[in-house]
Every structure is written in structure tokens, then in C-alpha cells.
Amino acid sequence: MSAFSAIGSGEQDEEIDRDAFTPGIEPQPTWCPGCGDFGVLKALKGAMPEVGRSPDETLLVTGIGCSGKLSSYFDSYGMHSIHGRSLPVARAAKLANPDLEVIAAGGDGDGYGIGGNHFMHTARENHDMTYIVFNNEIFGLTKGQTSPTSPKGHKSKTQPHGSAKDPVRPLSMSLSAGASYIARTAAVNPRQATEIITEAIEHDGFAHIDFLTQCPTWNKDAKQYVPYTDVQQSEDYDFDVTDRREAAEIMHETEDKLHEGEVLTGRFYVDENRHSYGQEKRSTGEMPEEPLAERYFDEDYEWERSYDLLDAHR
Template sequence: MSAFNAIGADQEVDTDAFTPGVEPRATWCPGCGDFAVLKTLKQAMVERGKNPDEVLLVTGIGCSGKLSSYFESYGFHSIHGRSLPVARAATLANPDLEVVAAGGDGDGYGIGGNHFTHTARENHDMTYIVFNNEIFGLTKGQTSPTSPKGHKSKTQPSGSAKNPIRPLEWGLNAGATYIARTAAVNPRQATEILVEAMDHDGFAHVDFLTQCPTWNKDAKQYVPYIDVQDSEDFEFDVHDRDEAAQMMRETDTRLHEGEILTGRFFVEEGRPSYSEEKRQTGQMPDKPIVEQYFDEDAEWKPSSDLLDRHR
């Protein structure tokens, strides 16, 4: 049993358990892809046998940031681009929690891009969902890091002169050990991918295509999509880094040509997570910090004293 008594408890839970009583109805714009993320996240938690007390959802700023308001669990609404460092701290302190971080493409790939790189590099054991609608939605339609070249917006009235970033390749180069792309129009696949991402031991990066009908009317609605695992046109080994990289490049290129490829792109098994490596080298205590604080027989002491001071 965990320090939190609810963790590991045998309870029957359905998706209604993840619907909060305070703010049960999401207020995103009609047609927004964010509704699909909320629905599939609830379903994924049920399929994994989780209850709300076993989950921490950390969000940033933007339309995606409201996810934690509409999802019943422990939640932390951080500042712009900072959901990952908060999630990392929670994972290190209490590894029994199911930690999910979420942010938009501007939040995650722009303002919080440095955190994305180093969280993936260190392979923290968590799931990171990036709502990718190729626009800054909450702040009313500015060009984002994933907006296609030539896209016109309030900040780029003559069209963006920059090529968009390639999220899948970025995650691979940074060191993520599970990388997938899904879309709001494919809830079945999205649920399966989120379950796999949370089951994965290490940093799981899910690029979730979410249409924005209000501020990005020029963007495709991400249909029709092709599941690369179901299509005979694409054969590659998700466990082979080189083959995954080639498939990711083709996928990100085709996205802005109107062809939507989704699925699992890279899975690396057996690589220790950040916490595991730190424990192996004696830089983290074997007993999680949160359990030491909840142990009635343990002597209370500041976190700085839980490890020997650096010499």
C-alpha cells in the first residue's frame, strides 16, 4: 500500500468518477478537439484501473490548461510552459502516483520547449500530452511553433516566414522513450495510445492533434487520417531508432501537405527512468520522499536532509 491509502486500493471506477462536481461541463468552443482529449483521458484511466486519488494531472496555460478543471483527480494548474517541472517533482517525490502533464503546442513546444527537451532527455516516468492545434488559441489566434509556413495570423499578418517545428523528431532527438501521435477525430486510437503511454516506464510523449475551429479555420480538421500501424503502405520498426526517425520525418512533412498520419512511432524498452538511475547511484533514497513524510514513526526532517550533503 502506498503512502496515499487510495493508491493500490481495489475499487470499481467508471468515467463518471473522473467528472468533477464543481465544474463538470467543459466550456471549450463547440467543435474544439480538446473535448476528445478529456474524454479519452477519462476512458484510459478506467481501462488502467485507476481511480481519481491515484492520479495527478498538471497543466499549463492556454485552452489545454482547463483540462485539470474538468478532470477529477489531484491537479496543479501551473504557469505558462511549466507543467513539466511540476510534474517531474511530483514523480520524484511519489512514484506511485500516475502523473500526467498537459499543455498546448505554444505552451509545450514554445514557452516550455526547454523543459520538454530536458524532461525527455532525463526520461522521467510520466506521460506528456501536447494539444497540437497549430495556433495560440486562448490568446486569440497568434502563430505558434507548429503553425505552417505562410500561415497568416495577428502576429504574422503577411504569413509566417518560419518553418514549423517537428514535434515527433524533437521528442526522439531529446530522448523520449515512447512517442506517438493521435487525433481528436480518432478516439479509439487515442484511448489505446494514452493507455500505452501511461503503462510505459519512462517519458511518454503524445502529440495530440486537436482542431481549433475558432482561431485556426485554415487548418485541416485532421481527417481523413491514416493509422500507420494499420496501413500496408508504411512498414517500420518502432523499436528501431533510425527507422522511427525516417517515419517521423515523413509524417511531419505530410502533415502540412494535408495527409494525416497517426500511430505509434517509437518505443524504447528497458532504459532506466530518471528516478531509477538516481536510486542506483545512491542519489535518491530507496524509500520515496512522500512515504517518509507519511510515516508516523519517522523523524520529520527537511527534504535537504534526506540525502547526504554533497561533499
């Protein structure tokens, strides 16, 4: 085990439980009563023991918004980034230390709006991390403005006459961009949420979870996202999660039905055969096999400069 405990983590045999991810001096959550964000925190804490990772082996990067507070209530390495920028921070950490379990989290405005470009390219490059998007269909922290996932006609302080725009389709957008694990769950389904987060973390590649989090304070239209239907448990939905075309069809139907009053949740697409970005870079020799982060603890390491590593343009 090196000076940085998240490197060489495979040597650790201690049993991890969910309480290990609760801060010693637990801060009082400032989420509103009934907020779906509590469901994300509970599911994430429940998933970590199943994954077998300790707080010292985990990094949680959050954006701005109500969802950004997640890193304050979850005991691990953490970074509260700026609006829409959790993914590039998480990507850099994972590339520098592949042994670190990296989880990024943000709201629908943070992830699908302000950080939409990072979402698209992180999925396209298939970085090995989990991205949980708290989708409550509004900007919650700034008091309920219309967000990218707000349904057409939704009235808010920024759209008093109703939004004239169709909402983004996060599942379809994720698939077309190139994510290799795509799922949707909801705070009202804690068992499924824990299972999906566990699978996403164990997946080798970019795992995107669209997590429906009700906002009873600022988005009363969305209510509690119930009743919900698990597409893996229902006889009405039979599709192959490894088939992109079938996944695209069920995603489109799922995104239509959400605004018609029916909530479909579950796994929608899984590709276990595609290499992650880090694996691709190491296979071509553009990244070293040993973690770059290890070099910070090696006093004898002779640092290279980029101009020593790259051939001059001819």
C-alpha cells in the first residue's frame, strides 16, 4: 500500500458497511423534507458495501445545486466542482489513478444543460466512471426555474407562460453519445436504485444513471414519480439490453410516457465488451500502465515533459 491509500486497494480485506460512508460528525442535511435526494444518498451508501470499496478508495465529484451537497453527506474523497464541470474533474482523477472508484453526480440542469457538452463527450469516450444525474425536472437550488428536462408548457419564474421547448431526452441522448451502461431509477424505488448503482459502479466504462428525484417544494407537477414500472419485471416490456436498436426504441417510449403519467425504470442498455477510454489509451502506449498518481509519492521518479514524450511535427 502506497502513501496514497486509494492505490493498491486490492490488498485491503476489511469488511465495509454503509456506516463507513457516513461522516463521523454527520452534517444536518439541508434538503427539503420529502426531497428525492435523500433516496440517492441512501442508495449510494447501500451500494458501496456490495461493490466492496472503502471511503479511501472512492472519489465523489459533485456539481452545483441541491445535488452538489451529496459529497457533504457522503464520507469519501470528494470534490465540489463548479456548475456543469463535475465530469472533467472526475475524468482527470480516473485517468491519473485508475484504481480509484470515481463517481460523479449533478442535477439535470447541471448535467444536461450547463455541462451537456461534457456529458456528451465523456459518454463518447467511455470513461470508466459512474454518473448519477438527479433529475427533478427543474433548477431546485435556485428556486424552481425551468430546466432542460422540464416538460413543454411547464410554468416557472423563468417561463411564466409555460415553456415553449420540448425537454431533452436524457436516455436517448446518452445512448447516441456512446455511454455503455444506461439506466433510470427513482427515489421511490430504493431497492432498485441500490441495485442499479451497484451495477453501474461495477461496470467497466461510462455508466449513466438518470435518477428521478421528486422536488415537493419547487416542482409539484412531477409529484412523486409514481406509479412506476420496472421494465425488467413487467411482461409488457421485452427487449434486449445489449441491442442498441431495441434499447433506442424502449428509451424513446420511456421518455414519452414520463410526461404522460407513467414512469418506466430499469436497465435500458448495457455493453460489456467495449473498452474504456483508459484501457484504449494504455493499449496504444499513450498512458503508462502504472498510475500517474503514484509518481507523486516516488521521490526518485524523474519527471518527463510533454515535449520529451511527443515527436515534433514534421
